[in-house]
Amino acid sequence: IRQAREAQNVLQNEAQWQAQQRDLERQLEQQRSVRELATQYHKQHMVALDDAATVELERERHSALLEELETEQENCREQRGQLRHQEQELQTQIARFESIAPAWIKANDALETLREQSGAELADSQSVMAHMQQVLELEKAQSMAKDKLAERRAKLDSEIERLASPGGS
Numbered sequence: 001i002r003q004a005r006e007a008q009n010v011l012q013n014e015a016q017w018q019a020q021q022r023d024l025e026r027q028l029e030q031q032r033s034v035r036e037l038a039t040q041y042h043k044q045h046m047v048a049l050d051d052a053a054t055v056e057l058e059r060e061r062h063s064a065l066l067e068e069l070e071t072e073q074e075n076c077r078e079q080r081g082q083l084r085h086q087e088q089e090l091q092t093q094i095a096r097f098e099s100i101a102p103a104w105i106k107a108n109d110a111l112e113t114l115r116e117q118s119g120a121e122l123a124d125s126q127s128v129m130a131h132m133q134q135v136l137e138l139e140k141a142q143s144m145a146k147d148k149l150a151e152r153r154a155k156l157d158s159e160i161e162r163l164a165s166p167g168g169s
Helices: 002-045 052-118 125-164
Strands: none
Touching (some): 052 125
16 A cells, blocks of 8 residues: 555656756757857957856947947947938939030030130139230230221322322422
8 A cells, every 4th residue: 555655646646756857958969058158259259258257248248339330320320310411412413414504515615615716824723814814905906006007008099099199289
C-alpha cells in the first residue's frame, strides 16, 4: 500500500517535474543563446561580456552611440531639407536663365559684332555707352568739319564764279 501511495505521489508529481524540466531546458537554451551572442559580440567588438558591469558599460556605450546617431540623423534631415530648398531656388534660377538666354545670346552676339567693328575693348554696358559717346562726338566733329568745308567750298565756288564772270575782278 505504501508503494502504491508513493507511486501515486510520483505520478501526481510527474506533471510538475515535467514542467520543471521544460523550464530548466528553456533556461539552459537561453544560457546557450546568451553565451553564443556574447561570443559573437566579443568577435565583433573585441569586448568580453564576462560580468554584469561590463554588460552595463557596453549598454551605456551603445545608448550613447544610438543617441549620437539619432542626433546626426536629425541633422542630416535638416540638411536634406536645406538642400531641397536650395535645389528649388537653383531650379528657379535655371528656369529664369533659360528664359532670358535667347535675348542674352542675341545681345552678346551684337556686342561681339560691335567689338569687331570698333576694335574697342567693350566689357560692360558702361564701356559700350562710353564708346558710343566717343563715336557720337567724333561723328559730330566730323559733321561740323564737313559743314565748314562745304561752306568754304560754296564760298570758293561763288568766288570762282564771280571771278570767272565777265567783269568780275
